[in-house]
Amino acid sequence: MIDTKNWFQLRPMYSYIRKQAENEKFLKYLEIGGTFTLIAIFLFFAIMPTMTTIFSLMGDIKSKEAFIEKVDSKIANVIKAQESYAKVQEKYSLIEDSFPTLGQYYKGTSNLATIFKESSLDINQISLNLDKEENNKNQFYKSYQVNINGEGQYSSVLEMVKKIFNNRRLANTVNIKINQINSDSVNQANSKNIKISLSSDLYFLPNNNEKK
Numbered sequence: 001m002i003d004t005k006n007w008f009q010l011r012p013m014y015s016y017i018r019k020q021a022e023n024e025k026f027l028k029y030l031e032i033g034g035t036f037t038l039i040a041i042f043l044f045f046a047i048m049p050t051m052t053t054i055f056s057l058m059g060d061i062k063s064k065e066a067f068i069e070k071v072d073s074k075i076a077n078v079i080k081a082q083e084s085y086a087k088v089q090e091k092y093s094l095i096e097d098s099f100p101t102l103g104q105y106y107k108g109t110s111n112l113a114t115i116f117k118e119s120s121l122d123i124n125q126i127s128l129n130l131d132k133e134e135n136n137k138n139q140f141y142k143s144y145q146v147n148i149n150g151e152g153q154y155s156s157v158l159e160m161v162k163k164i165f166n167n168r169r170l171a172n173t174v175n176i177k178i179n180q181i182n183s184d185s186v187n188q189a190n191s192k193n194i195k196i197s198l199s200s201d202l203y204f205l206p207n208n209n210e211k212k
Contacts, residue, residue, distance in 0.1 A: 108202040119160035121152035175199040
């Protein structure tokens with residue numbers, strides 16, 4: 001049989017022990033909750049900036065990759081353009097030599113003079129007639145006249161004519177006059193020498209910036 005007297009005497013102690021156990025249990029829960037809270041705060045303030053930096057770097061990497069692709073595409077286009085230019089450069093040079101974009105008076109005159117020299121003809125006089133430019137002012141092209149007087153052997157004249165018509169420079173109205181030198185004025189060994197007069201119009205494209 002339970003001693004009710006002792007039970008009533010011990011009941012306050014049991015209640016106190018129970019409250020202490022509950023308090024201790026609450027403190028443990030509070031400690032665990034605080035620990036998780038501190039961990040969450042640590043993750044937010046320490047790891048979150050790092051994650052933000054990582055995501056930012058990943059975005060920069062993707063942006064740079066897209067930029068590199070665009071640059072590679074442009075470089076490929078430049079290489080193709082250079083290859084295309086290399087293919088037409090030789091043809092362009094031929095066109096420019098034939099129909100230059102400027103008068104190039106010295107070059108045009110030197111070209112005809114070189115043909116004279118290569119044909120073993122002596123040059124006595126060279127002159128330019130620029131009045132042709134005024135006559136062609138309403139045309140998309142211009143021209144000037146080169147006159148060369150010289151002398152030499154008849155075979156040299158034939159060689160010169162051949163070179164003139166094979167010349168790369170665009171020319172028109174090529175007039176050649178031949179006169180034999182009087183035998184009284186030269187030695188017997190040079191009696192076959194003849195005088196030659198060459199007149200040729202050389203064409204070119206005018207400067208687009210020229211005032212009309």
